[in-house]
Amino acid sequence: MTNKLFIYNTLSRQKEEFIPLHENFVGMYVCGPTVYSDVHLGNCRTFISFDLIYRYLLHLGFKVRYVRNITDAGHLEGDRDEGDDKFAKKAKLEQVEPMEIVQKYTLGFHNVMGAFNTLPPSIEPTATGHIIEQQEMIQHIIKNGYAYEVNGSVYFDVEKYIKEYPYGQLTNRNLEDLLANTRELDGQDEKHGPLDFALWINAKPEHLMRWSSPWGVGFPGWHIECSAMSSKYLGDTFDIHGGGMDLQATHHTNEIAQSQACNHKSPVKYWMHTNMLTVNGVRMSKSAGNGFDPDELFTGNHPLLDKGYSPMAVRFFMMQTHYRSTLDFSNEALTASEKGYRKLMSSMELFDKIKTSATTTSDIATLKKNCYDAMNDDFNTAVLLANLFEGVRIINSVYAGTETITEQDLETLVNLFQDFVIDVLGLQPEGSSDNSISDGLMNLILSIRADVKAKKDFATSDKIRDSLKQLNISVKDEKDGKTSWSFE
């Protein structure tokens, strides 16, 4: 439909027209979570952003293969207190199995993603499930001369690579800058150069996750899984690779190097990076201790939270900001989003009740065009929402009788909201009840209230309304004498 889609490509630092490598097909890889602890909101933001991108690509009619990995190897060690060998001395059965941790947090991650109404990826590969592929890729890189083995570990030879290929394109860094910022890290004497990074790491005795390999028992390095799995499922070159901005400088830079060294091809056409979530201006992160997990957010059970916020209110909150901007969390902002979200959703409930006319007083076609223009401009959901709120105004005005709409325009508007609010933004109604008992009870109560109101017994009718309010049920008298109700 309509115009061209433009995507901001980190490689070129500008918006580029999106032209898939294979017409009508899109391959997209997103770096997923490391499942050794609960996801926090900042993680969620990235995945929700890419969910939006995935949804819009689907909406445009592309056949998308969306791959998002689960990192369940490489970072996991049985000994949380390194240097202290008390854990190593414990019987193995006393320790938690690494895969137990993986299972627990993978399930938790999926639950949270479900709560946020994200679509599952097409493929969700795990690092532990692709050890062979990673080893094969490493062997290939060694064969091509860009990696070397030392004491059972394999390192990528950045200084050799950098002579033949651009290395720091994602961050605009040159060799001198990179070298100037290298730090002396202990225990890294094995590396030939300070920029070299591990492809395969020799496992210490206490390391629980370990696999045999041509270089001895060990585990894969931190970047190789994404290269191996993306090329396996999407090919040596694919359309979109995404992830959080914090992965740009190291993880993604090294992914490019690995793939180039292996296949002599640049792996990705469009690199996309989402910005961070901050709390009171500081990045939310595990180490900063200012991260709360989604459950705490939903329940309000956290010192930073005044109250709980529903998943959809949070999703709306994120959609009000462009994915490349930092998003600063505050209770005030969340509360504002909660109200905006409800306003948006409640206007959609009016569609069935709207009466059509012979003419339309607002320009629905332009509104629709503006929505597509916004999304085609690098997925600008903030502008999209601004346009949708113009639609909300129109709906409410028609319902109130101050504007009119034709049947055809109404249909356009209904489809527009279905497409963008539900399908693309991924917002869904919540808190509504289709419980027939509560519906029946409410009809009964409201009919009694209507009776006493007819007798001008306002004391009683207000008592009913106030009491229902206590139960978080709001009652609204509308101008045609009807009364509507909804859960707060």
Added chain:
RNA sequence: GGUCGCGUGGCCGAGCGGUUAGGCAGAGGUCUGCAAAACCUCGUACAGCAGUUCAAAUCUGCUCGCGACCUCCA
């Protein structure tokens, strides 16, 4: 220190050379038995200084403040 980015009205947050962002909060009004909701009207904001231009929040330079990455982290 290096690389990149940001500073917009009470709050959040788009815009990036000329025309309304939008949401929330606030003020007034319409409607209503009263509420609520909705609708209408209202703020004339772009860190500071200088420059380019007929025209700058939007471009350039400098200053100040903030952040990200450079170390596992989306």
